[in-house]
Amino acid sequence: RVPPAELTIDGLGISQGVLPVGLEPSGAMEVPDVEDIGWYVHGAVPGHPGATVLVAHVWWGDTAGPFHELGGLEPGAPIEVRLDDGAAHEYTVVERAVYDKDALPGNLWRNSGPETLVLITCGGEFDNDSRRYRQNIVVYALPRDEVPSAGSA
Secondary structure: OOOEEEEEEHHHOEEEEEEEEOEOOOOOEOOOOOOOEEEEOOOOOOOOOOEEEEEEOOEEOOEEOOOOOHHHOOOOOEEEEEEOOOOEEEEEEEEEEEEEHHHOOHHHHOOOOOOEEEEEEEEEEEEOOOOEEEEEEEEEEEEHHHOOOOOOO
16 A cells, blocks of 8 residues: 555646545544645555545635646546655546535545545535535546547447
């Protein structure tokens, strides 16, 4: 289990390190500081079955987070995750979805099944009273060599 060390999404101008995040005492996932990208340590790692989950802020106060443009990432976009040992894993975005905060799919937190890269940030409707977004934007990407090309049957 070699953890991810860097995320690159050329289409969004992202190329930065990834830090491990775990769980808060409440059981909620830790969220990294506004300028950081976090890797959920209880999930999968690139190159292995399961979902590798990376999280970052969209905005915090007046500061744009690393994933502030994640909602514009379209299927077909390339993503690279470099591991601590230097190995690079290339992915292709296959889907972007928006879920209510309390309705994130349970299969995001898995260590089995197809290898999937999952990027999560806040988004959707902003609640002025709580000063928080009501939804999460979730981007799913598969290993590049597992995504059929546009011209294939």
